[in-house]
Amino acid sequence: MAKKVRKLHVTVKPVRLDGLPAILGDETAGKNLSAMVEVKWKGPVSGFGLGFVPFYRSNRPVNHTSSKPIALGSNHVEWEEEFERVCCIVGPWNLSFNVFYGENMDAKNKKSLIGKASLDLSELASKQESTVERKLLIRSKGSVLSKEATLMVNVTFSEVRTEPDDFMQLGQISVDSAIPKKKSTSRRGGGSHFDSFSSPATASSSGGRSPVVETVLFSSPDENQSEPGQKAGFNWWKRRRLSFSMTWRREPREDEVTKTSTKPSEELEKPATEIPIEANKWVMKDLVSRDGKSKLKSEVYLASIDQRSEQAAGEAACAAVAVVVAHWFHANPKLINPSGTEFDSLITQGSSLWQSLCDKESYLRLFPNRHFDLETIVSANLRPVRVCTDKSFTGLFSPERFASLDGLMSFDQIWDEVEKEVALASSNGETRVYIVSWNDHFFVVKADLDGFCVIDSLGERLFEGCKQAYILKFDDSSLMYEKEESSEKLVCEGKKCCREYIKSFLAAIPVAELAAKEEKGNVVDVSLLHERLQIDLHHIILTSSD
Structure with missing residues (x-):
C-alpha cells in the first residue's frame, strides 16, 4: 500500500x-x-x-x-x-x-x-x-x-486536498481537445528537445529525485528573476541524456551521427532493423537487447507513425500520449489494440494536447524543455482518468548492487505486487492499466487475464531505426532467451517475459554501467542512482464522471 x-x-x-x-x-x-x-x-x-x-x-x-x-x-x-x-x-x-x-x-x-x-x-x-x-x-x-x-x-x-484523498484527478476533456489539430510545418522547440532516450535500453520523470509528488505552481512575479533557474533546469535535463549518449539514444538530428554502444549489439540488431514490419497488423518478431545479451520472441503491433513524426510533431509528448492511450484502453477494455488508423489518431491526439500546453507561457516557464512530467499532465485536464496512489508502486532496478540503495524496494518486488493486483482484477473480469515512468519517459502497460502489453509512443525504443509507435504483447506465445557465446538459453515464457523485458531490454545497460563505476571504487551519487534506476508504475483508472 x-x-x-x-x-x-x-x-x-x-x-x-x-x-x-x-x-x-x-x-x-x-x-x-x-x-x-x-x-x-x-x-x-x-x-x-x-x-x-x-x-x-x-x-x-x-x-x-x-x-x-x-x-x-x-x-x-x-x-x-x-x-x-x-x-x-x-x-x-x-x-x-x-x-x-x-x-x-x-x-x-x-x-x-x-x-x-x-x-x-x-x-x-x-x-x-x-x-x-x-x-x-x-x-x-x-x-x-x-x-x-x-x-x-x-x-x-x-x-492541498484531492478528490478523493487517494486520487489525483485529471479533469474532463473538452470536445475540441479530442480532435487532432492541424500541425504546423515547424516543429516546436526548434527540433532540439526530444523525448528521452530512444533505444530499448532506456525508459522513463522525474527528475532524479526522491519519493515526492511536486509541481511548481508559478515562479517569481518578475519573469527575469526565474530565468536563471529555467536555464539550470534545462541544462540539467540535457546533461542527463548526453551522459549516456553512447548507448542511450534520442532521435538523431540531421547534423548528428548515430552511434551504438558496441559492435556486437550493432550486428545483432541488423535483422530487426532491416526487416520492415507492416503497420496495423500483429507480427511475430525476434528482438535483441542493446547489450546483445537477451533475445525476445513475441508479437508486435505497429502504428504507421510515432510521436516524433511530422504528422504528430510531439517530440516530448510522451506523458500526454500515455494519458490518451491509457484512457483509450479503459474505454475499450475488451480490445487488445486500436484498429486501423486509430492507433495513429491516439498518437496525434496526445501530441496535439502536448502542443496546446507548449503554447501556454505558464507551462514553458516551468518546463523550458517542454518535457512535462506526469504530475503536470495529471493537473492539465486532458482526459477523465485518475492516478490511484494506493495501487501505484515505486522501485529501483538492482538496488542490492549499490551500497546506498541496499534494503530499498526493488523492481522485482513491485512487479510481484503488480502481478497480484492483475490476478485479482482478472478474477473480476477487469484490466489494469499503468503509466510507467523511468528516465524521463512515459509508456503504458496494460494487463489482464490473457497477458501484458507494453504500449510506447517512441518507436526507437523497440529497435534502432524504428519510427513507429508500437504495442508489444506478452502472452503464452512469448519467449525470452539469454544469449550465450554459441547458444541461447530459455529464461522464461508467457506473461513473465514482460518483467524480464523491462529488466533486460530497458534497464540492463544503465545498471551495468553504474555498477561498474561502484565496483571500481568510485562513489556514485545516490541522487544519480535514483534518477537512472528508479521506476514508477502509476495505476490509472477512470473518473466517476467518465
Whole structure:
C-alpha cells in the first residue's frame, strides 16, 4: 500500500539577509555590489521512505530573487519575492538557499557564492502552523560574510486536498481537445528537445529525485528573476541524456551521427532493423537487447507513425500520449489494440494536447524543455482518468548492487505486487492499466487475464531505426532467451517475459554501467542512482464522471 503523504502548498519568501560587509566611501564605492539568493527545492532526503510511493520526475526547480544593490553603510538587504510549490511530504524535505554577492551577479559564477543555508520543510510543517518565520545561520564560504550572518525566511503552508484523498484527478476533456489539430510545418522547440532516450535500453520523470509528488505552481512575479533557474533546469535535463549518449539514444538530428554502444549489439540488431514490419497488423518478431545479451520472441503491433513524426510533431509528448492511450484502453477494455488508423489518431491526439500546453507561457516557464512530467499532465485536464496512489508502486532496478540503495524496494518486488493486483482484477473480469515512468519517459502497460502489453509512443525504443509507435504483447506465445557465446538459453515464457523485458531490454545497460563505476571504487551519487534506476508504475483508472 502507498504511504500516506501530506500534500502541501508551500510559499517561501527570503525576507532579509544580514551580515554583509558595510560599504563605506562615496557612491561609486559600491555601485556595482549586490546580493541575490538562490532557492533550491531539493526534495526529500535521498533514500528516505521509498516503497510504494509515486515518484514524479521533473526538473528540480531553482528560483532566484532579484539582484539587490547594497546601500552605502548598510550590511543587509531585503526582498519581496515569493516562490510557490506543491510538495507531497513523506519525510525530511530539504530546501536550500545559496547566497551570492559581488559585481555583475551571475548564479553560474561560483566565485560569487559566499554562503549557504538550508531548512527542513517537514520539520516546519509538523508544527501545524500556517506561517513560520525562521532566521537561518549562513554557512560562510570565504571571508565576505560575518560569522553571525543570517537569512530570514518566511514559509507559509496550506493543505492541498484531492478528490478523493487517494486520487489525483485529471479533469474532463473538452470536445475540441479530442480532435487532432492541424500541425504546423515547424516543429516546436526548434527540433532540439526530444523525448528521452530512444533505444530499448532506456525508459522513463522525474527528475532524479526522491519519493515526492511536486509541481511548481508559478515562479517569481518578475519573469527575469526565474530565468536563471529555467536555464539550470534545462541544462540539467540535457546533461542527463548526453551522459549516456553512447548507448542511450534520442532521435538523431540531421547534423548528428548515430552511434551504438558496441559492435556486437550493432550486428545483432541488423535483422530487426532491416526487416520492415507492416503497420496495423500483429507480427511475430525476434528482438535483441542493446547489450546483445537477451533475445525476445513475441508479437508486435505497429502504428504507421510515432510521436516524433511530422504528422504528430510531439517530440516530448510522451506523458500526454500515455494519458490518451491509457484512457483509450479503459474505454475499450475488451480490445487488445486500436484498429486501423486509430492507433495513429491516439498518437496525434496526445501530441496535439502536448502542443496546446507548449503554447501556454505558464507551462514553458516551468518546463523550458517542454518535457512535462506526469504530475503536470495529471493537473492539465486532458482526459477523465485518475492516478490511484494506493495501487501505484515505486522501485529501483538492482538496488542490492549499490551500497546506498541496499534494503530499498526493488523492481522485482513491485512487479510481484503488480502481478497480484492483475490476478485479482482478472478474477473480476477487469484490466489494469499503468503509466510507467523511468528516465524521463512515459509508456503504458496494460494487463489482464490473457497477458501484458507494453504500449510506447517512441518507436526507437523497440529497435534502432524504428519510427513507429508500437504495442508489444506478452502472452503464452512469448519467449525470452539469454544469449550465450554459441547458444541461447530459455529464461522464461508467457506473461513473465514482460518483467524480464523491462529488466533486460530497458534497464540492463544503465545498471551495468553504474555498477561498474561502484565496483571500481568510485562513489556514485545516490541522487544519480535514483534518477537512472528508479521506476514508477502509476495505476490509472477512470473518473466517476467518465
